[in-house]
Amino acid sequence: xxxxxxxxxxxNYITNRGGxxxxxVPESIKExxxxxxxxxxxxxxxxAHILEEVKLRGDSAVREFCLRIDGxxxxxxxxxxxxxxxxxxxxxxxxxxxxKLSSKRISDFAKMSLPxxxxxxxxxxxxxxxxxxxxxxxxxxxxxxxxxxxxxTAVTAKASGVSEIVMCSPLSNxxxxxxxxxxxxxxxxxxxxxxGGAQAIAAMAYGTESIPSVHKICGxxxxxxxxxxxxxxxxxxxxGIFGPTETMVMADENANPKICAADLLAQAEHDILASPVLVxxxxxxxxxxxxxxxxxxxxxxxxxxxxxxxxxxxxxFLVDDLDxxxxxxxxxxxxxxxxxxxxxxxxxxxxxxxGAVFIGDGSGEVFGDYMxxxxxxxxxxxxxxxxxxxGSDQFVKxxxxxxxxxxxxxxxxEPTAILARSEGLTAHARAVEYRKEIRNKK
Numbered sequence: 195x196x197x198x199x200x201x202x203x204x205x206n207y208i209t210n211r212g213g214x215x216x217x218x219v220p221e222s223i224k225e226x227x228x229x230x231x232x233x234x235x236x237x238x239x240x241x242a243h244i245l246e247e248v249k250l251r252g253d254s255a256v257r258e259f260c261l262r263i264d265g266x267x268x269x270x271x272x273x274x275x276x277x278x279x280x281x282x283x284x285x286x287x288x289x290x291x292x293x294k295l296s297s298k299r300i301s302d303f304a305k306m307s308l309p310x311x312x313x314x315x316x317x318x319x320x321x322x323x324x325x326x327x328x329x330x331x332x333x334x335x336x337x338x339x340x341x342x343x344x345x346x347t348a349v350t351a352k353a354s355g356v357s358e359i360v361m362c363s364p365l366s367n368x369x370x371x372x373x374x375x376x377x378x379x380x381x382x383x384x385x386x387x388x389x390g391g392a393q394a395i396a397a398m399a400y401g402t403e404s405i406p407s408v409h410k411i412c413g414x415x416x417x418x419x420x421x422x423x424x425x426x427x428x429x430x431x432x433x434g435i436f437g438p439t440e441t442m443v444m445a446d447e448n449a450n451p452k453i454c455a456a457d458l459l460a461q462a463e464h465d466i467l468a469s470p471v472l473v474x475x476x477x478x479x480x481x482x483x484x485x486x487x488x489x490x491x492x493x494x495x496x497x498x499x500x501x502x503x504x505x506x507x508x509x510x511f512l513v514d515d516l517d518x519x520x521x522x523x524x525x526x527x528x529x530x531x532x533x534x535x536x537x538x539x540x541x542x543x544x545x546x547x548x549g550a551v552f553i554g555d556g557s558g559e560v561f562g563d564y565m566x567x568x569x570x571x572x573x574x575x576x577x578x579x580x581x582x583x584x585g586s587d588q589f590v591k592x593x594x595x596x597x598x599x600x601x602x603x604x605x606x607x608e609p610t611a612i613l614a615r616s617e618g619l620t621a622h623a624r625a626v627e628y629r630k631e632i633r634n635k636k
Contacts, residue, residue: 195508211575240418241421256393264390264391285372289373293377293380296342300567304586305353307587308355321595324591329410330398331362339371342563344378344383345377349382359381360398362390362398364390391418411433412588437575438465439530441458445534451485453558459490460563461503461530462500462501471526474511529578530548530552538554549572568585569583569585603629
């Protein structure tokens with residue numbers, strides 16, 4: 195792991211880190227593009243091409259890209275409700291119980307945090323909260339299966355009142371995909387399609403002969419999925435542009451190095467581009483964590499991925515004290531921030547920029563991935579400075595309601611006309627002044 199000492203150097207490094215667009219494309223992805231498309235297209239160009247083809251040719255384009263990119267020859271994209279139910283019934287009882295417990299906690303949290311409509315008769319103002327009608331959920335596949343992402347997105351949408359949930363995910367025919375289907379069943383997914391990548395995002399945005407268009411697309415994915423969401427923003431709603439996962443562990447000399455290393459590796463094993471980060475005021479702890487990382491790496495099933503993430507993006511920030519550590523955290527704005535310090539509640543009020551905060555070594559980020567309750571679809575790569583996690587507020591829309599009584603109208607006519615005329619909008623001014631004339635004649 196790279197070691198950066200002092201607040202000044204940490205600040206310089208983070209400032210020069212760049213945004214999601216600055217993430218370097220791995221050579222393996224570049225080679226894959228050359229192999230599939232026969233040229234040195236950029237990922238952005240590839241995605242733009244896929245979007246245009248799906249928009250023009252619908253299902254036939256989706257089938258073509260599923261075959262060219264994933265090697266899957268698809269005739270019927272849709273997985274039936276009967277198949278989802280059968281997958282659930284095939285699971286071991288302890289796995290069923292775990293899925294149901296996770297679903298309940300996610301649903302409870304979403305309902306507790308759901309915005310509500312309101313109206314104030316005195317002001318004549320209010321706000322109506324309306325759930326979205328149809329939402330698209332994207333769940334990654336490929337190197338791993340993510341039933342937890344099904345739950346974190348679809349259950350939150352359902353608890354928020356969304357009428358119809360459409361899900362796309364690149365599923366294999368193996369046993370490992372059964373748990374994803376089972377999670378979709380428990381979460382209440384209405385329609386499930388076995389497609390992935392940018393073609394899945396395009397299909398949910400534009401609609402095809404088989405796949406309905408949606409009003410908003412949510413969920414994480416690889417670089418092609420993220421670029422597709424970015425290019426389609428404005429045509430369809432999106433929850434955010436998510437880059438590779440990241441976690442920051444803030445620890446002092448009292449922290450357990452074994453737990454610190456375990457939490458860093460839990461994120462590192464996701465992706466070779468993941469960012470495991472430690473910020474500490476203890477050089478002794480930093481050295482112990484470094485040793486633990488190597489020890490634990492050797493026994494991981496996905497050690498090659500985790501090792502690449504550690505060596506590629508792993509960082510240890512060494513600072514003078516925990517107040518400086520909090521400054522580093524705010525500058526970095528990590529997706530996940532774990533406070534493994536002696537008095538975390540003293541540090542917590544200093545944190546302004548983080549996707550999610552986990553307080554104390556008992557509140558491991560891994561619980562947030564599966565069981566805690568809040569959705570694990572969280573802003574990455576510094577975007578937590580201006581955006582939030584995928585909560586119930588992302589599955590509703592709001593519009594203001596105005597019912598102005600006579601007293602309010604009378605008090606607002608003159609100042610409204612004055613402001614309108616200051617902008618040279620005579621018709622606006624007259625629209626309120628005529629109301630005054632009519633009222634005076636009554």
